[in-house]
Amino acid sequence: MTDSTESENEKMDTTIKPSSLGDVASSVTRRAPGTMAMGRGLEARGIHAWFGKNHVLSDITLDFAAGTVTALIGPSGCGKSTFIRTMNRMHEFIPGTAMAGEVLLDGRDVYAQGVDVTKIRLQIGMVFQKPNPFPSMTIGQNVLSGLKLAQLKVANKDDLMEECLERAGLWNEVKDRLNAHGGSLSGGQQQRLCIARALAVRPQVLLMDEPCSALDPGSTLRIEETIRHLSDSMTIIIVTHNMQQAARVSDYTAFFLSDNGPGQMIECAPTSEIFSRPRDKRTENYVTGRFG
């Protein structure tokens, strides 16, 4: 990210305060898609993570500039998912876990004392590996469920619903059956519904944990298109096992590896470099398919 855009974002910061944790409700009604202030992005500083006594992540420092897509690649069990779950504080949801380090959203530590974790999760949204719409709700209710859960008010729900479904690339397929249940959609549609649901609360950052691993190639393609559109207005971090996917959607790629110890970040670079001339031999072995 260049200096000029950074200062631009700073300017927007002062006018509509996207970084203020308590201001989500009002910013929902004011922002239009594409004009959203993205802030300074997300910075991870020296992240460690443990499951009980098991040290699974060691000293990860990574910057995610606003408006970029970063892919996290690496063999199974190297801590990629754990890493993104520390970003929005979903890691601590599992009993017995611990973490160290700092996660800075617009320069503020999301783990700081007194930070409301529910507000953090509004600003850092998440899409899971398996599509998980709420089956007791209709498609429309699913999209707006985040607003209800976080008790946010929005001026025009129908417009927001349409906008989010549009951005998730699902609107044309479901506009005539918004009152059908979420479970009646196909797997790929359900995952796009989950993306629409995550968008409705206007996150600055979207974490995607292998969002396409349960989907067919056609649905995968649709979701990759969606990711590219979304990167205009938000910071995206995507965990993927599919290296072609990383190459297609991401601006930066970070390679994670655990050598029988805690997972480490081997290198992070612009995606084209990772796949053409990686600095580390292990990265090269992985991206060329020699292991993993």
Next chain:
Amino acid sequence: MSQTFVEPSAPAPADAVPRDLTTKPRFSDRVFRGVVTTGGLSSLAILGLITIFLGYRGFEVLRQEGFNFITSSTWAITTDDAGNVVESHFGLAAMLVGTILCSIIAVVIAVPISVFTALFLNFYAPVWLKKILVSVIDMMAAFPSILFGIWGFLVLMPSAEYWGKLLNHYLGFIPIFHVPASYFTRSPFIAGIVLAIMIIPIITSVSREVFSQTPLDRIQAAYALGATRWGMIQAVVIPYGRGGVVGGAMLGLGRAMGETVAVYTVLNIVYQVNWHVLFGAGGNIASLIILKFGDASPYEIKALMAAGLILFLLTLMVNAGADLIVKRFGGNKR
């Protein structure tokens, strides 16, 4: 490769007939099948025999009283010195209404307590407390009902009487909270509270079980959207567990209807239909049977058997209703 391949384009013979697939079970499997079949059918057989017995013994009374048996409230029998029946009137209306009333009160009180207990145990309680509470609640289910009855009579009654007066004072304008005379002791309300305590364990453990099966990915989805714990419970856990809670409530209702001793201890049995839950007059089929059984003449025993049959059918209907409701609530939307 030595295998020969069949041309995939070769058309199937026109006279293709599906083959009969048979498997001959092994001896050990046949033995085991016999054992489990016997076990499975024996409960059905026992239940059937009881029904036939009740119907057989009660048939004479049912035929004589006809429909009056469930619509009238008189329970009287006159015998001459030789023990022959001179005149008899048997009617269960007051007992039937009382049974339903007490059980409904019990369920109304027990369901919220049980659901909140189950939610607390699953989502709020620390592990050590959860372990203790679960075993205490299980113990409550095994607690002898006569002790609940005595406790209800000696300890609960004075307080509950006061609660009844309060309810009557502030909500007396609602017909069921009205009392015809200022007599609050041994009311259906108090019996309902005792029954509620007795059915809390079963409703709690059924609810806890279904709540704990809530899919983790849905719980995470709600949290990832910025939900508070309570918000997550409302959006995910309760819709998922609703059918199970209804099923548990119905199980509790069935238990409450059949409960005998505890109700007998705390309820004032009166042969008159009473809808005023705070008024000290109620009825209960099971308690009637135990009340009359000791010194009943042979003919009256037949009447009591008929009453038992009615109670049996009532609980059967409740359970069938529960099944229906669970299927409706719990179906595909889970």
